[in-house]
């Protein structure tokens with residue numbers, strides 16, 4: 651462990667998909683720093699580049715990935731050998747996806763998959779790995795874990811499967827968990843239980859947590875700091891409190907206004923007018939300009955960028971805060 655370095659440093663990350671209809675700029679100049687044990691939410695509408703960002707960190711993005719720097723615990727990820735990168739996945743950074751079935755194989759029992767993962771990370775014998783797998787399932791709230799270990803995925807509910815996937819992610823005792831929309835497919839009660847579990851595990855293990863969601867409500871309950879993504883760029887970073895009290899970017903203001911509970915009783919939710927931009931044709935200026943009531947001529951000239959080192963900053967020429 652390198653105590654002086656942040657846990658994760660991403661500087662100027664871009665991901666381009668070269669498609670038949672031309673290049674798609676799915677991440678553009680994304681910079682982000684995370685300290686050990688920190689919790690960060692990434693929020694933005696569907697298609698804003700959140701999943702691409704997570705995959706790029708793990709070396710799983712299918713597009714062309716470029717970055718000035720991507721480092722974990724002070725070590726350059728690009729310079730890691732294949733085996734070091736493999737060790738990074740799981741033991742350094744573990745990922746939980748939206749759909750549990752993208753991490754589980756339907757033809758194997760839950761236990762087989764968990765035992766294999768534990769053996770891979772810990773080098774335990776089968777009996778030891780089985781005990782560790784039961785302990786992990788128990789830890790994520792699966793009742794009668796020893797008996798349920800030999801079930802197949804189709805025998806479990808969506809909420810239980812998501813718990814199993816979290817157990818898989820915990821198997822390598824990661825220092826960072828990337829949870830990409832981990833509750834989106836679940837109903838609200840189960841969603842709250844899974845978020846509470848993630849919070850509990852984060853506090854207990856001291857791992858850092860990046861929680862990705864299109865739902866600001868989910869993020870607000872679970873993390874300390876937020877990065878707002880729009881059209882593949884981070885447009886605002888702030889503590890949760892500052893984001894809610896003093897949102898600076900017009901897009902963030904729109905997101906807050908469209909949240910369930912933001913409107914008064916009897917009022918209707920106010921969705922952000924217009925559509926997210928086509929990432930094939932981003933143009934030269936601020937990608938939010940066509941939807942922004944504050945846009946001026948200058949907004950179309952260059953892409954505004956945030957200062958990634960600032961505690962609270964917005965990529966906007968005419969931020970809301972300036973008026974206060």
Ligand SMILES: Nc1ncnc2c1ncn2[C@@H]1O[C@H](COP(=O)(O)OP(=O)(O)O)[C@@H](O)[C@H]1O
Nearest residue numbers: 667674676695696697698699700701702712929
């Ligand atoms: N394999 C791919 N090929 C082409 N475009 C892709 C691919 N994966 C993602 N994209 C594009 O990248 C953009 C961001 O996608 P994604 O990160 O999945 O969004 P989010 O997770 O925020 O909903 C989308 O516009 C999507 O169409």
Ligand code: SF4
Nearest residue numbers: 936939942949966967
């Ligand atoms: S830079 Fe201009 S168009 Fe973009 S969000 Fe700010 S005011 Fe709106």
Ligand SMILES: [Mg+2]
Nearest residue numbers: 700701830831
């Ligand atoms: Mg996604």
